[in-house]
Amino acid sequence: MIRAIAIKELRETIGLAALALVALAYYVHNLIDKAGGERVPFVLDDYFPMLALVQWLLAIGLGLRQSAWERIRGTYPFLLHRPASPTAIFVAKFATGLVQVQAVAAVPIVWYGVWASTPNTHPSPFEWSMTESAWSVWLSLPVAYLSAFLSGLRPARWWGTRLLPGVAGSMLFLFISMAIQSWPITLAASLALSAILMSLIFYVAKTSDFG
Amino acid sequence: MSAEAIPAISTHRLTKFYGNRRVVDNLSLNIPQGSIYGFLGRNGAGKSTTIKMLVGMVHPDSGSAHILGDNCERLTPRTRANVAFMAEGHPLYVGMTIRQIINFTRPFYDNWNAELLEQVLDHFGLSRKARLGKLSRGQQAQVALALAIAPDPELLILDDPTLGLDTIVRRDFLESMIGIIQRRGRTILFSSHILGDVERVADRIGILVDGVLRVDCPAETFKTQIRKVLAEFGRQPPPFAGCEGLISSRQVGTQLELVLVGYGREQQAVVERLAPLSVEVVELNLEDAFIEYTRGPRKPLPQFFSGSQTP
Numbered sequence: 297m298i299r300a301i302a303i304k305e306l307r308e309t310i311g312l313a314a315l316a317l318v319a320l321a322y323y324v325h326n327l328i329d330k331a332g333g334e335r336v337p338f339v340l341d342d343y344f345p346m347l348a349l350v351q352w353l354l355a356i357g358l359g360l361r362q363s364a365w366e367r368i369r370g371t372y373p374f375l376l377h378r379p380a381s382p383t384a385i386f387v388a389k390f391a392t393g394l395v396q397v398q399a400v401a402a403v404p405i406v407w408y409g410v411w412a413s414t415p416n417t418h419p420s421p422f423e424w425s426m427t428e429s430a431w432s433v434w435l436s437l438p439v440a441y442l443s444a445f446l447s448g449l450r451p452a453r454w455w456g457t458r459l460l461p462g463v464a465g466s467m468l469f470l471f472i473s474m475a476i477q478s479w480p481i482t483l484a485a486s487l488a489l490s491a492i493l494m495s496l497i498f499y500v501a502k503t504s505d506f507g
Numbered sequence: 508m509s510a511e512a513i514p515a516i517s518t519h520r521l522t523k524f525y526g527n528r529r530v531v532d533n534l535s536l537n538i539p540q541g542s543i544y545g546f547l548g549r550n551g552a553g554k555s556t557t558i559k560m561l562v563g564m565v566h567p568d569s570g571s572a573h574i575l576g577d578n579c580e581r582l583t584p585r586t587r588a589n590v591a592f593m594a595e596g597h598p599l600y601v602g603m604t605i606r607q608i609i610n611f612t613r614p615f616y617d618n619w620n621a622e623l624l625e626q627v628l629d630h631f632g633l634s635r636k637a638r639l640g641k642l643s644r645g646q647q648a649q650v651a652l653a654l655a656i657a658p659d660p661e662l663l664i665l666d667d668p669t670l671g672l673d674t675i676v677r678r679d680f681l682e683s684m685i686g687i688i689q690r691r692g693r694t695i696l697f698s699s700h701i702l703g704d705v706e707r708v709a710d711r712i713g714i715l716v717d718g719v720l721r722v723d724c725p726a727e728t729f730k731t732q733i734r735k736v737l738a739e740f741g742r743q744p745p746p747f748a749g750c751e752g753l754i755s756s757r758q759v760g761t762q763l764e765l766v767l768v769g770y771g772r773e774q775q776a777v778v779e780r781l782a783p784l785s786v787e788v789v790e791l792n793l794e795d796a797f798i799e800y801t802r803g804p805r806k807p808l809p810q811f812f813s814g815s816q817t818p
Binding site: 297299300303304308332336369370371372373374376377378380381498505506507 | 587593601603607
């Protein structure tokens, strides 16, 4: 049952995730190509903000795609009438999305990091601790994803008010990924905000009309 | 209460507002198990909203609803497995093929009848490789029906299953639908605004007018009770003050046209007091009866209830 939902979600979102992966890979490839001179991987190069932007766009895009699309196409009644608890259905949906976001977003960090840690690839020093900022963005992505999912799920009179949770979530994403300088605090903040967003998703799923 | 004694569907003073508009108004309904119930009403009468409340997709503002004894606001997976629901327009995942949507749906059910499903798809001549988005609306409805009956449900709730289908496809679909899903003890609730469909299929009807259940009785009772009376005067008809059971009265040339619930002695006497030249009493089919009953300016209508129903 959970597997069936996960396969359906993957089938519907794999294109978007693949597109983001291609964009990220292209950008990392360019970073590697331009290596040298005074550039220092993850610290003094063009890693930010482009890669973070694509990762954020992926999180927002997948969140909205998985929740709002069902409402737009009118398929929520078909999905929610399956004999399973609505909580299980929504958990299966956003777990699939989260795994995709985190997996795709990890690829450029790992790739670029592995390349940077390989001797004789660039003239600057490298330590894995230099990737901390990149991982902070990665750790914060669930906040952006879940807030977008909530935006697409909750009823609203128009798109402006519908997008409010997504906008608020994105601002929080920016804050905890960029302003906090310690990854354990970023992780704690991300977990706490994600828990709040999941509770809100369950509440909206339970109290909203789907028809 | 024994399993048979529990109504398949029951609602008590079910009410729903959209903004300030009361779209379903104190709906109390009992549909016994084994019935084929035609749920009628003009567009916007509240049929779809009622059905969505029955399957827990829309929350009522007040009142309660139960299907197979289970509260509609908290339907258990076990009850859902016993209730097939086809939403209005039968929306499915158009990116999937028929095989893929079967593979998606099947794991949710313990008693999935794959053989029946294959037979139904073969009956409709549907290739399992066909993408749902490429099918016609009629074919999508056929797929939705096949998926609905595969778990062998006790209760089928179909919201306007023939919506958007042309006349021939609609008739074929309905005949197939009844042939496939009608078995002893199975209850079917289906909404429609096409009266011919209902007349062929339903043994009982309910009519919603502006969210209020005005009729809940066997289709035959409703049909035989409504009469159109044409009183010819050969001149301008005199004003008609009304009588018991009057649904509408209008002047057509030199005729006074009355639509009444029941045309007994009392009504006959009232009409004869106007001294018409002739009086013709016309029997109506279900469609005409429905149109006469629901059209025109809104006003309190005579109500039809029979059996265990409570208005």
